[in-house]
Amino acid sequence: MQFTLKESTNHKAYEYEADGKRLAEITWVEQDGTMTMNHTYVSDELRGQGIAKKLLDEAANYARENRLKMRPVCSYVVTAFEKSAEYDDVKI
Numbered sequence: 001m002q003f004t005l006k007e008s009t010n011h012k013a014y015e016y017e018a019d020g021k022r023l024a025e026i027t028w029v030e031q032d033g034t035m036t037m038n039h040t041y042v043s044d045e046l047r048g049q050g051i052a053k054k055l056l057d058e059a060a061n062y063a064r065e066n067r068l069k070m071r072p073v074c075s076y077v078v079t080a081f082e083k084s085a086e087y088d089d090v091k092i
Contacts, residue, residue: 001051003058011038014058016051026055026074034069034092035059040076052076056087063090 003014003024012035013027023043028035037059042051056077063070071092072078081091 001054003055005062014055014062016046016055024051024055026052026059026077028059028070030068033067034071035063036071036073037077038073040074053080056080060087060090 001016003016006013006015011027011029013025015022016024022041023046025039025041026037027039028037030036037056040052040055042055060070062068068090069092070077070081070087070090072081081087
């Protein structure tokens, strides 16, 4: 599964699309060296396959590569940060 980095003036996202339809995404606002993780979505047909974690892993790798920190706001990211030390190096 290939995720695409999308950038606009007000946010960034990793997305997965198939047949022109967005099926999964994780979005954030980047400011002052911090990625505020504000939304995670996985379509019903992809749920239960670990897609949200793969999206978060991709975003965490982006943070590491760009020397950014991540602030969890989205409930999925908040829970993932609480459950695992895997993201301790990037979380605020």
